[in-house]
Amino acid sequence: MFFDKQLIEQFKQWMKGFGLAAAIGKLFTALGVKDIKVIGRLPKIGPVLVISNHTGVFDSLLLLNKINRQDFYLIALATYHAFGGILARRAIPIYRRRRLNHKIYEYPLCLQINGKLPKDYSGEEIRARNRQSIKRAAELINQGKTVSIFPTGNAGKKLTGSSWKPGAGFLVKQITNSKTKLVLAKISGTRMSDLIAYVPLLRRLFFRPRPIRITFSRAILLNRSLDLSQDAKAITRQLEKLYNQTYL
Template sequence: MSATPSRGARVTAEDIHRWGPVWSRRVGWFLDHVWWNTAVLGAEHVPRTGPVIIASNHTGVIDGPLLHGAIPRGSHFIIKQEFWDSPLGFLMTLAGQIPVDRKHGRAALAVAQQMLTEGRAVGIFPEGNRGSGNVQSTRAGVAWLAIHGNAPVVPVACLGTRPTGKKVGYVPPPRARLNVVFGKPIVIDTERREGGNREVMTRAIQRIHQGLAAHVEDAVRLTGVPLPTH
């Protein structure tokens, strides 16, 4: 792949470095356990082989690298094109991550589907933007991937990455106590056989939305770490 995909470029599966997560996951692990103090709970819920979608709430700018290092296998995350526009954007390419922009969102989903077809793990933030992290809404992309990639969805809660009152670009200080909590997989592929395509998608979105929102609530109770209120 070229050093950095330009804004508006249509990403393809051939552009993604399959070996990227081999090294980048180690960097994420270092950040999780050496730079920060991260508790990882429920990692046994992530299948060690085969296609899987890792779907997380999103409150802070470090959620991506934090989760990338906590997943017990390599993963390819769908990440906004803006990260490639920074001076360190080339690292996202070398890490094997998937850029997405508003023009070519479907292209990124097609690439992610190919990753799943190859039996890989794909990470996604279904809320679309950083916010309070309570999963008030879920975009359709994650349901489309679950259906067309024939993959279970593992819900995840990233907690402590942005305290109340801090901006979405906040970076926790060294040794900050953070939490990544994985939940039981949500399987929806059997629903493909019932109803029309629109009904299947609607049911899938609702199930993933409800499952992820409930998991985040459970994780907050389990860890005692609240979501930011603003």
């Protein structure tokens, strides 16, 4: 799969010249993605944990574009670090075993971004690195910053059927700032097939942008929303139940 190298280079220049949020806005405009509506908002200051669904490949960039806080960080695939600069600084890397379908697009994407293949790690290394990333995310929240996580991990999974991974619970267990607020986000209108937007020929032939909506719930204190005495897996189930009560 060959991505739009010219657009990738342009995006990197936009990040340098205009900042991350504006660069992502310009990227979406270049792709023809213009109908994006945001409902609700996050607190302007103070520690916030954002729990979001993950239906398509645009989701990470959408949150970085629409969450208007300079101290916002996103737990996302380590692939984003290939872009370097401010995007790499704002993305807390999560690692996974790359299956063939991942390699088909991640390998050529990284080669086109920085000329290097992404490094593959053993299962033990992946778990150790992910634990460090979750620890880092908790530290940022404890410092008063904002962090988002996709509890289902990979994109395209439904939020029903207990598909949530315990990483969200392990993150909550390490949050010690009693002022931390919880915001539940719902993204609609994105898809896994939106990946073709980054391939020039496929974009021209097949890509048809749909209206995108991002809804942010009312912010609530984390320690009043969950029973934090339970273990990480139980807390993950609590988060899943709360999310489903809010949006399903």
